[in-house]
Amino acid sequence: MIKTTTGPGRPRRKDPDEVRQALIAAARDQFAQGSFKGVSVREIARAAGVNQAMVNYYFGDKRGLYEAMLQETIGPLIRTLEEAEARGEVARLEDLIPRHAATLAANPWLPNLIIREVLYGESEFRNLFIEKFASRVAAALRRAIDGGRDKGELRDDLDPRFGTLILFSLTIYPFVARPVVERAMGIPIDDAFAGRWSEQILQLLAPPKPPPEDEDP
Helix, strand or coil: CCCEECCCCCCCEECHHHHHHHHHHHHHHHHHHCCCCCCCHHHHHHHHCCCCHHHHHHHCCHHHHHHHHHHHHHHHHHHHHHHHHHCCCCCCHHHHHHHHHHHHHHCCHHHHHHHHHHHCCCHHHHHHHHHHHHHHHHHHHHHHHHHHHHCCCCCCCCCHHHHHHHHHHHHHHHHHCHHHHHHCCCCCCCCCHHHHHHHHHHHHHCCCCCCCCCCCC
């Protein structure tokens, strides 16, 4: 419930930060079930318990709220990349892949939204997602692959372009195909899945281990 503030003789006033967060949470719930066109501002505002004018006040319009919802979800991953690069470092795959997988695991609605709105939806949202989110993550992954190869942490024959595609594909697929993964393969996508799956992905890209040296007779 959104808290309200009041003073002597003043009408009750809702906390701005809580109103904003309530709208983002309501948008997440509504867009998880319906398309951008199919979900109305009125429905989002009703679910948030506020007047629909608050959407325009805080976000400009429904598109602004949609972008803020994605930023709230994917933003922490992107900030991790940018903070590492601000220190003159290249983010490592050991940090990126688990965080990427954890983001998807914590937001099971996100992969389906990407498929519905980005892959099969209108180009407006496809361009928004690619330019503001996917392209930034892809660029950081490629730099991480280059850095890992230079340090001998990854296969030296790994093409960074295809390596980026492999990482994107492997990371997101279990969450898109969750019913198949759980029922046909018997792999539960539980709280521990993101960490275990990240380890498997990194092992696939690791350089082969040298053969054991023969012991002297």
